[in-house]
Amino acid sequence: MPNKIFGTVLAHSLRGKMLSKTELQTLAESRDIDELVTRMKNTVYLDALAKLTKPYTAEKVESALREHLVNQHAKIVNIANGSAILSAYFVKYITWNLKIILKGKAMGRTYEELLPKVNLRAEELVGRRDLVVKALVAKDFDEAVNSLAGSEFGEDARKAAQAYKEKGDVRVFDTFLDHAFYKSLDRAVVFESKLQDTNKVAGVDVDSYNVLAVLRGKFWGLSANEVNDLIVTTGKVSRDVLQRMINTEKIQEAIGELAGTAYKELIPRSAANDIDAIMQLEVAFEKESLKRIMNSFRTVFTVANLLASIKLMAFEIRNLAAIAAGVEQKIPSDKILASLVRVE
DSSP states (O other): OHHHHHHHHHHHHHHHTSOOHHHHHHHHTOSSHHHHHHHHTTTTTTTTTTTOOSSOOHHHHHHHHHHHHHHHHHHHHHHTTSOHHHHHHHHHHHHHHHHHHHHHHHTTOOHHHHGGGOOOHHHHHHTOHHHHHHHHHOSSHHHHHHHTTTSTTHHHHHHHHHHHHHHOOTTHHHHHHHHHHHHHHHHHHHHTTTOHHHHHHHHHHHHHHHHHHHHHHHHHTOOHHHHHHHOOSOSSSOHHHHHHHHHSSSHHHHHHGGGGSTTGGGSOSOOSSHHHHHHHHHHHHHHHHHHHHHHGGGSOSSHHHHHHHHHHHHHHHHHHHHHHHHHHTTOOHHHHHHTSOOOO
16 A cells, blocks of 8 residues: 555656646747756756756757656556556567667668667666667668567567568558557556556557557558558457458548447548548547546556556657757747647
């Protein structure tokens, strides 16, 4: 019980420390990256940015913030006595780095170009640093992919490489490497099936991944078997629904199959084209995820509180990274603010 009490207090404390709209606007109005860092150091992110060295860049700011997120996540996993679901979400940080590395290698980026984009704090905490470093130091794309063979990412990396060579779209790495993460998350959800509040938060992530993986697979022209291989055990969107989506001829028809699910309200009302429809649906799933995150704070002493606080922090850090990039590129503050995820 003491850990549950402390965990709930911590989760609500983290939520209470979220930056306000006014604070985000002040950051977005910074004249340059130096002023932005100065202003950010006057927020709860002082410690997170303490090790930043000049010259400041948006890339350095994002890396420092992501390391802060990883450290907070690790702390929360310990408080939750190693919750399988909270631990599974840690895999996302590793897949984030692998996506950067494989996309970069595919586009001919050098080790020196990729190194500043990769923060290995998560890998260090879970003993997986060597795995990612091998891919990072690989002399070329094929060697990087082969370096992952035998790991839980190996088969998905191999399939992603094949799809990339056939389709030429680096976004295939997002979907295929996410498959490795969501397999891990799905196993954790099954293992902790009694944690219903937590499963509501995690479940929408699994459903969103499955639906969007099917749609993107169809868009890329993958075979039915290849798309099927991307699906993880399902939740509110059944295997039958996903199969019907795969069997349709058009993307819009596939999306229409959601009409008989819990996500029928997320179906885009109008879309300019298939990509626009997929992107609208992705945003809608994100909003649904945020709704469930906020609802989870209505209960106390649950792992869901802790998961929700991690996910809220991840959204905020994503917003701060977008602000840093916008300020660095001299984008008007109103356009920066319009691009942020609204966390309310």
